[in-house]
Amino acid sequence: MTAPTQELRPSRADGHEPAVRLDAVSKVYGRDLLALDRVSLSVDKGEFVCLLGASGCGKSTMLNLVAGLDRPTAGEIDTKGGRIAMMFQEPALFPWLTVSANIELALRVKSSTRSTTKKERRERATELLEIVHLGGFGAKRPHELSGGMRQRVALARALAQDADVLLMDEPFGALDAMTRDLLHDELERIWRERELSVLFVTHNVREAVRLGDRVVLLSSRPGTVIEEFPITLPRPRRTDSGEVAELASTITARLREEVLRHAKPAKRPVGAGAEHG
Amino acid sequence: MTTDISQQIAGLDALELTSREQRGLPSRIWARVWPMLSAIILVLVIWELVVLSGWRPEYVLPGPITVLGDLWNRLGDGDFYNAVAVTMRRAITGFAVAVLVGLVVGAAVSRVRPLRAAFGSLITGLQTMPSIAWFPLAILLFKLSESAILFVVVLGAAPSIANGLIAGVDYTPPILLRAGHILGLRRLALYRHVILPASLPSFLSGLKQGWAFAWRSLMAGELLVIIANQTSIGEQLDNARELSDAPGLLATMIVILVIGIVVDMCFGAADNALRRRWGLDQRVG
Numbered sequence: 001m002t003a004p005t006q007e008l009r010p011s012r013a014d015g016h017e018p019a020v021r022l023d024a025v026s027k028v029y030g031r032d033l034l035a036l037d038r039v040s041l042s043v044d045k046g047e048f049v050c051l052l053g054a055s056g057c058g059k060s061t062m063l064n065l066v067a068g069l070d071r072p073t074a075g076e077i078d079t080k081g082g083r084i085a086m087m088f089q090e091p092a093l094f095p096w097l098t099v100s101a102n103i104e105l106a107l108r109v110k111s112s113t114r115s116t117t118k119k120e121r122r123e124r125a126t127e128l129l130e131i132v133h134l135g136g137f138g139a140k141r142p143h144e145l146s147g148g149m150r151q152r153v154a155l156a157r158a159l160a161q162d163a164d165v166l167l168m169d170e171p172f173g174a175l176d177a178m179t180r181d182l183l184h185d186e187l188e189r190i191w192r193e194r195e196l197s198v199l200f201v202t203h204n205v206r207e208a209v210r211l212g213d214r215v216v217l218l219s220s221r222p223g224t225v226i227e228e229f230p231i232t233l234p235r236p237r238r239t240d241s242g243e244v245a246e247l248a249s250t251i252t253a254r255l256r257e258e259v260l261r262h263a264k265p266a267k268r269p270v271g272a273g274a275e276h277g
Numbered sequence: 278m279t280t281d282i283s284q285q286i287a288g289l290d291a292l293e294l295t296s297r298e299q300r301g302l303p304s305r306i307w308a309r310v311w312p313m314l315s316a317i318i319l320v321l322v323i324w325e326l327v328v329l330s331g332w333r334p335e336y337v338l339p340g341p342i343t344v345l346g347d348l349w350n351r352l353g354d355g356d357f358y359n360a361v362a363v364t365m366r367r368a369i370t371g372f373a374v375a376v377l378v379g380l381v382v383g384a385a386v387s388r389v390r391p392l393r394a395a396f397g398s399l400i401t402g403l404q405t406m407p408s409i410a411w412f413p414l415a416i417l418l419f420k421l422s423e424s425a426i427l428f429v430v431v432l433g434a435a436p437s438i439a440n441g442l443i444a445g446v447d448y449t450p451p452i453l454l455r456a457g458h459i460l461g462l463r464r465l466a467l468y469r470h471v472i473l474p475a476s477l478p479s480f481l482s483g484l485k486q487g488w489a490f491a492w493r494s495l496m497a498g499e500l501l502v503i504i505a506n507q508t509s510i511g512e513q514l515d516n517a518r519e520l521s522d523a524p525g526l527l528a529t530m531i532v533i534l535v536i537g538i539v540v541d542m543c544f545g546a547a548d549n550a551l552r553r554r555w556g557l558d559q560r561v562g
Contacts, residue, residue, distance in 0.1 A: 084459070085459065092456035094470075095557075096555060133283050133287065141555070148290075178289065
């Protein structure tokens with residue numbers, strides 16, 4: 001396998017060049033459901049930003065807006081003309097295509113202006129599958145793989161788009177803890193190697209601390225940015241390490257305050273779990 | 278470190294992939310055949326019992342042995358094969374035209390909003406219309422000709438086929454549409470790479486239903502529209518009634534039933550193959 005690449009990333013102090021910038025973005029659904037209220041946020045090139053919030057904070061709405069799947073009601077989103085890839089909580093692979101063909105389709109759309117041969121695309125797909133440790137599985141159908149493997153195929157497909165920005169909407173939410181830990185390591189490695197800018201939505205505080213350069217905490221109904229936590233712990237971090245746990249509990253406390261703000265005065269018992277949205 | 282991760286991943290993957298054991302071909306065939314065989318035997322026994330009860334005289338309702346003997350004789354007769362060939366030619370032509378019409382109409386209606394509003398419910402309405410009600414008009418338009426039969430066969434089958442496609446397009450999983458959009462697929466490309474493949478299972482069941490309607494319409498047509506010098510299964514059925522040839526009549530009915538079942542099984546097999554490939558096959562055992 002490839003040589004370990006554990007050296008620290010170069011400091012980004014030499015230039016905060018944003019890859020994605022949201023400027024006072026609001027989103028209203030229907031007549032008066034305000035999902036996002038004047039959210040401003042930027043993700044620098046090569047930065048890993050985690051969006052964290054309880055239910056109803058408009059995390060997914062935000063990603064959909066950045067991805068161009070939906071339009072903001074007000075405000076501006078600038079993706080600097082960069083290519084955008086996205087991963088969902090479900091793998092969203094096409095069941096009628098083999099694993100390899102799913103990736104080849106992404107390659108084909110990407111290169112529609114510059115023609116590539118089928119053979120080239122197949123070889124490239126195989127390389128991408130090797131990156132996510134699925135080298136021998138190209139000929140399988142998605143349903144023949146486990147959930148974690150499918151999510152890795154989805155990651156390979158996103159990488160096939162050769163994107164500058166990777167949006168991830170709770171991509172590991174449905175996986176068991178062990179698989180998730182491994183995928184964190186994988187994602188971190190790929191992010192470093194490819195210098196991606198990542199906007200990662202999660203409701204899992206430890207996951208956010210484990211992965212992010214910065215954790216952005218959103219309030220609920222409407223979603224606004226309430227606080228940002230820069231995470232300076234050295235990488236690679238471990239989800240079960242003391243520092244991660246400590247930082248996570250600080251953020252959880254802040255998140256809980258936000259959730260309690262929504263609790264009706266008398267009836268509800270105090271301290272309802274915030275982490276699980 | 279990296280190798281350690283990849284080994285861990287390989288280990289987890291190996292644990293998660295269950296090996297599915299495949300039974301041998303003979304035992305799979307037997308598992309499908311024996312229920313059918315027992316059903317056929319049961320029906321024959323009931324039939325024989327009704328005949329033995331003397332409910333109707335034997336020259337009106339002959340027993341299975343007489344009928345099967347008659348069927349056996351027919352199988353050795355050239356005329357029978359000519360009749361089957363004529364009927365199957367009509368069925369295939371009519372069905373093929375219906376597929377074409379259904380595809381074009383279904384594709385147009387599923388994509389163009391005003392067309393949907395205008396024709397969506399009309400198509401469903403046509404589907405519920407008994408095909409035999411079309412024959413008077415068909416005979417007026419085309420006289421007693423094969424065109425009259427094909428006209429009704431197409432009208433009978435095309436709405437189901439169109440509806441199958443429309444339903445498939447409607448129920449394309451939104452997550453796949455979003456995934457396609459993210460990959461950069463738009464309009465026609467999205468239609469070709471995501472929506473059409475995703476609607477295949479529904480389209481296939483539309484085809485299956487369309488075939489059932491086509492076959493029914495065809496039999497009704499062959500009974501009503503008798504064309505001189507062209508023997509067909511329907512015509513043989515009509516002849517048998519006029520000659521009071523009860524064994525011949527029942528034998529012909531068995532032929533109609535068997536052809537219908539065989540074609541339906543072909544569609545069923547295609548459907549199963551698709552489900553297995555896509556992992557939609559949730560049957561237990």
